[in-house]
Amino acid sequence: MRPPRWIPFLALLAAVCLATACRESGIQTDAIAAQAADAASLPNKAGSFKFAVLGDFGVGAKTQYQLADQMATLHDRFTYGTVVLVGDNMYGGERPQDFKAKFEKPYKPLLDAGVKFYASLGNHDAREQRYYKPFNMDGQLYYTFSPTADVRFFALESTYMVPEQVAWLEKELKASSSKWKLVFLHHPLYSSGERHGSDTLLKEALEPLFVKYDVSVVLTGHDHFYERVKPQKDITYFVVGSGGKLRSGNIDRGTGLTAKGFDTDLAFMAAEIDGDQMYFNTISRTGQVVDSGVLAARKPLSP
């Protein structure tokens, strides 16, 4: 007996529904993610602004070095000039030898190539890091820099959000006419971390400013995995606390926040801003692209 004709259509419909459900719940297999990555690799255009994001990395362990090797490998074919650090740059001791073992040695190829690292401080970081030249903080706990006319970064100190810092941020965001405003700080306003999760107190203080002044992307760490959060009020939030310490299986899939999560290995993010678009890849310790996509710059709310 021949099966009814509608069975293949039903199977197709079920497959489409399943894929949609997986995408919406943020649960993707590595195979699906890898296919998506192939389809949306970085354009690597001449003249675009290329950068990487790294967080919670300074442990000095072999796995940190392996991820650092992946960063150097990528740099060979995708010449980014900036790395943004989202805090917890140094775990444990911060003696001079720690700066060597946990930063200068693993990232030596990048430092030698002239890549500039810009740090924000996490709860494990001593205040003296702001004087450490390779972190380019110029002695400041919070600061801003603009690598190109279209792009401006704002680095915040999220363990001690004094009112002056919030006022400073508002002044700087307001004054900036850059098409791309990206904020980086340690504590995530949104995160599905079972260990830490979203910092709602910080969200109350900062999110209204991000919305009002057209911040497009917020880069954070603290939770030791990678997560791209579904856009919140049109802003894309990333958790990139996967640079050295891994909290395996720590993403709570029930938060409904996750657009894509990766909590089975270390990872860093590479990104490219070209005009109105920002392309990104997230690359694991083994060189797998575990997430990728394209974001659009937010348009100003008011003329």
Add this chain to the structure above:
Amino acid sequence: MPSPDARRLLLVGLLGIVSSGCRDKDVPPPPPATAESPAAAPSTKRVVGPLSDADAKALKTMNDRMKSYLEIHTKLEAGLPELPKDPSPEQIDKNQRLFEQKMRAARASAKRGEIFTPEAETVIKRLLAAVFTTSQGKELMASIMDEYPAGLKLTVNGRYPDAIPVSTVPPEILQTLPKLPEDMEYRFIGRHMILLDTHAHVIADLIENALPKL
């Protein structure tokens, strides 16, 4: 002719109408400072409730003690070898530890309560309790207790342990407590609050069980 009592009532009523009209039209004036802050600190913009004269006096005494601490801090820091423009980690570390030694030696006899006087401690505990009785109390506590290093022994004039992360101090608390100069910070270790000299890495003073039990 209205009686004196009636005139007084009329005057109070008129003042009430005028003041409510002003409130509707104008931006309300900023609340008074929580306490007089050290000269190096910006003025406070928010308070939790009005402070009595006794409270204000207690916080003023605390700030005066802090000023004295800062005088020592500033003097000793100025006497350190000057760091080059781009210091190495060795130079930064050496300078920092030298500063810690000098600071601790200068306050060798320091005791708990010298800056957070008993009177100031009472006011600070009350200010903190007021913040924690809001609907956000549990979130505030969770934020502070995140990565709390249990079993840590705290000593006034001791070095803050290098490998221990610092607590988050939520914006709500920083808006409520008296302002500190840039070199000093409030931090929590469990329910205890310390006054941390961030340059010297020294615990300048502490309040035990500063946070309320929720």
